[in-house]
Amino acid sequence: MSEVLRSAVNRSTTLEDVARVAGVSRATVSRVINGIRNVDPAIQESVRLAIASTGYVPNGAARSLVTRRAGSLALVVSGSGAEADGPAGGEVFTDPFFGRVVSGVFQALRPQGLHPVLMLADAPEAREQALAYLRQGNADGAMVVSTHAEDPMPALLLEAGVPAVLFGRPDRPLPISCVDLANRDGGRLAADHLHARGCRRVVTIAGPSGVRAARDRLAGFHDAMARHGLPYLPHAEADFTQAGGERAITRLLIEHPDTDGVFAANDLMAQGALAVLRDHGRRVPEDVAVVGFDDSSAATAGRPLLTTVRQPVEEMAAEMTRILLDHIARPERGATSVIFEPSLVVRQSA
Amino acid sequence: MSEVLRSAVNRSTTLEDVARVAGVSRATVSRVINGIRNVDPAIQESVRLAIASTGYVPNGAARSLVTRRAGSLALVVSGSGAEADGPAGGEVFTDPFFGRVVSGVFQALRPQGLHPVLMLADAPEAREQALAYLRQGNADGAMVVSTHAEDPMPALLLEAGVPAVLFGRPDRPLPISCVDLANRDGGRLAADHLHARGCRRVVTIAGPSGVRAARDRLAGFHDAMARHGLPYLPHAEADFTQAGGERAITRLLIEHPDTDGVFAANDLMAQGALAVLRDHGRRVPEDVAVVGFDDSSAATAGRPLLTTVRQPVEEMAAEMTRILLDHIARPERGATSVIFEPSLVVRQSA
DNA sequence: AGCATCTGGGAGAGCGCTCTATCCATCAAA
DNA sequence: TTTGATGGATAGAGCGCTCTCCCAGATGCT
Numbered sequence A, B: 001m002s003e004v005l006r007s008a009v010n011r012s013t014t015l016e017d018v019a020r021v022a023g024v025s026r027a028t029v030s031r032v033i034n035g036i037r038n039v040d041p042a043i044q045e046s047v048r049l050a051i052a053s054t055g056y057v058p059n060g061a062a063r064s065l066v067t068r069r070a071g072s073l074a075l076v077v078s079g080s081g082a083e084a085d086g087p088a089g090g091e092v093f094t095d096p097f098f099g100r101v102v103s104g105v106f107q108a109l110r111p112q113g114l115h116p117v118l119m120l121a122d123a124p125e126a127r128e129q130a131l132a133y134l135r136q137g138n139a140d141g142a143m144v145v146s147t148h149a150e151d152p153m154p155a156l157l158l159e160a161g162v163p164a165v166l167f168g169r170p171d172r173p174l175p176i177s178c179v180d181l182a183n184r185d186g187g188r189l190a191a192d193h194l195h196a197r198g199c200r201r202v203v204t205i206a207g208p209s210g211v212r213a214a215r216d217r218l219a220g221f222h223d224a225m226a227r228h229g230l231p232y233l234p235h236a237e238a239d240f241t242q243a244g245g246e247r248a249i250t251r252l253l254i255e256h257p258d259t260d261g262v263f264a265a266n267d268l269m270a271q272g273a274l275a276v277l278r279d280h281g282r283r284v285p286e287d288v289a290v291v292g293f294d295d296s297s298a299a300t301a302g303r304p305l306l307t308t309v310r311q312p313v314e315e316m317a318a319e320m321t322r323i324l325l326d327h328i329a330r331p332e333r334g335a336t337s338v339i340f341e342p343s344l345v346v347r348q349s350a
Numbered sequence C: 001a002g003c004a005t006c007t008g009g010g011a012g013a014g015c016g017c018t019c020t021a022t023c024c025a026t027c028a029a030a
Numbered sequence D: 001t002t003t004g005a006t007g008g009a010t011a012g013a014g015c016g017c018t019c020t021c022c023c024a025g026a027t028g029c030t
Helices: A002-010 A015-022 A026-035 A041-054 A062-069 A089-094 A096-114 A124-135 A153-160 A184-196 A214-226 A242-257 A266-279 A313-329 B002-010 B015-022 B026-036 B042-055 B060-067 B089-094 B096-112 B126-134 B155-162 B183-196 B212-227 B242-255 B267-277 B313-329
Strands: A071-080 A115-121 A140-146 A166-167 A177-181 A201-208 A236-237 A260-262 A287-293 A307-310 A337-340 A343-345 B073-078 B115-121 B141-145 B164-167 B178-181 B202-206 B235-237 B260-266 B289-294 B307-310 B336-338 B344-346
Touching: A026 A041, A041 A214, A062 A337, A062 B060, A071 A096, A071 A124, A071 A313, A071 B115, A089 A096, A089 B096, A096 A115, A096 A140, A096 A313, A096 B096, A096 B115, A115 A124, A115 A184, A115 B073, A115 B096, A124 A153, A140 A153, A140 A337, A153 A166, A166 A313, A177 A184, A177 A313, A184 A260, A184 A287, A184 A307, A184 A343, A201 A214, A201 A242, A201 A266, A201 A343, A201 B002, A214 B073, A236 A242, A236 B115, A242 A260, A242 A266, A260 A266, A266 A287, A266 B073, A307 B002, A313 A337, A313 B073, B002 B212, B015 B242, B015 B289, B042 B212, B073 B126, B089 B096, B096 B115, B096 B141, B096 B313, B126 B141, B126 B155, B141 B155, B141 B313, B155 B164, B164 B313, B178 B183, B178 B313, B183 B260, B183 B289, B183 B307, B202 B212, B202 B242, B202 B267, B235 B242, B242 B260, B242 B267
Parallel strands: A071 A115, A071 A140, A140 A166, A166 A177, A177 A337, A201 A236, A201 A260, A260 A287, A287 A307, B073 B115, B073 B141, B141 B164, B164 B178, B178 B336, B202 B235, B202 B260, B260 B289, B289 B307
Antiparallel strands: A115 B115, A307 A343, B307 B344
């Protein structure tokens, strides 16, 4: 009796225990649990009973050890290591963009019963930590959101043989899967709209030049504007934050007081522009039209409601997750990339 | 030779391999890696060399199996299962509150080299999944952010013997650790400020009545206002979202057009109020003063800048994490709770 | 010198699970 | 009856690691 008690206290119940109670072998219990091969219905029932009566819970580590599956995926928020630009450290998580990515990842992961483990690799040390974690097989694959084009993470993952999918194309082509937005098209959409509205003295608030998406949005915008006969546009670079947007528009307004249109490379910066324009007594959209990018919650947070280029972040993140799951299930397949099309959402600001 | 090649392809290198290369035993290599007990510096060096030359990476699952440590903590976003109120599903992640929690968790986790695994337990099925994952020992403990007071998760975790810490006190007292804000004090702070400003026809936008924090904020506000001689205040309930705040204030303004002060139980709803007040041509703070709650990014996103009651979410989340780590390290210790004090941040809106 | 203590290292027993190889009935076909 | 199949269950060999013994040699003390 004391033996029983002691073991009940010290050890948690194992397959062995369940097998003993059910009067079958360990292997049979395992088969019932994993639902493979034919097991006599009567025995199945008695095993189930034994599981319930013992309160048995399989041990994840032991299972992982033999199946070589961790049962979790990593969501890596990765920076350059220098972070000269872009929001640093924990601030990344405050960006509505991050929440939308998580949301999309969950949409795709939920049916599979998997959970994402979050990793922040914004400094060399943190990156090594994350990489070690992944190499040890603590996660079956990685989804990477880079905040910087020079991010070495994708290449390192590739080298380590960790299945990975990127949110956003890498700067230099790599044989690695990714989802991305046709950012140039998005810039074009914004340009066409502002031009059609009659804006002729347009400025742009660019994202960090180290971020490919930011460059592409600006390039698309400038190309389209050039086609409309406006080849030279003043622009200021900011860090994708609202405060950065405020500083950028302030500078632009001093240098170009007659501005009648603003394109910001994301909604947060556009919102900063809106706030400063209001401080300066400019009416939006009457005096100055403003177009943002993303269609995040920031777009509808204030007044006027922001006209913006929609990036379907949730869908993109869900697709990223699905691609990763597919890579894990069928490692032999090559890299694939899916490019989403942006769309213009016209609200009040332009 | 073919034997060597095959094993190099099929299996990843193990401790055994490293030991063979270094000419020592498995145990010694393990000791070097984990840095325990004295190992001759010369041997240490040769082991390190062998590790480098073989590209050895320890197997996390095998280690977990014997140490009974997963090396990760769960961050559970948990709902009631019904979700009659409060933001549902993936929307939780869009709330700036969530980002701040994640940020705080990372602050505390980073020095430990641990990573949080995210779990969404908003429906009974998802809750079971999450619970199973935790019981299997895939995480060493759980941090729980409940979106509803009736949330059964805390009690279930307690029952399962999973170390856990809550963000926000449970509705009914449980022997479980938590961090929380003195929400009543926060409500009082807002009331005193509005009253001192001269507001006498004040309305409140409450959070979901199923959320304890929301009730406490409102109660604190009402108590203080009653002490100031204003015992009856109109209020409307909303769901902590901006859209909900907009609906609530719209209703309140119809019923009480002479309103001169608004207290919202969080910044998102306050921002909704700001937007609608602007649509109605009311000036803030001249005609109507508005006080929010949280001091999230939403408070400084628009204009006027929001006067709000600050909740130090990041610090609270970091503390929650530290408490959990402590519980895991010293399971014998009892539950502790840490209550943070709110503070008023006066900006433009009141 | 004799005994106790300490230090550095090895052998090997598990941790709890999966899964292959194997075995034993049972039953259809030759 | 013999010979295979075949369904249903078992035994047992690992998966890769940690950690408790255990041992040999060096050191300290009386």
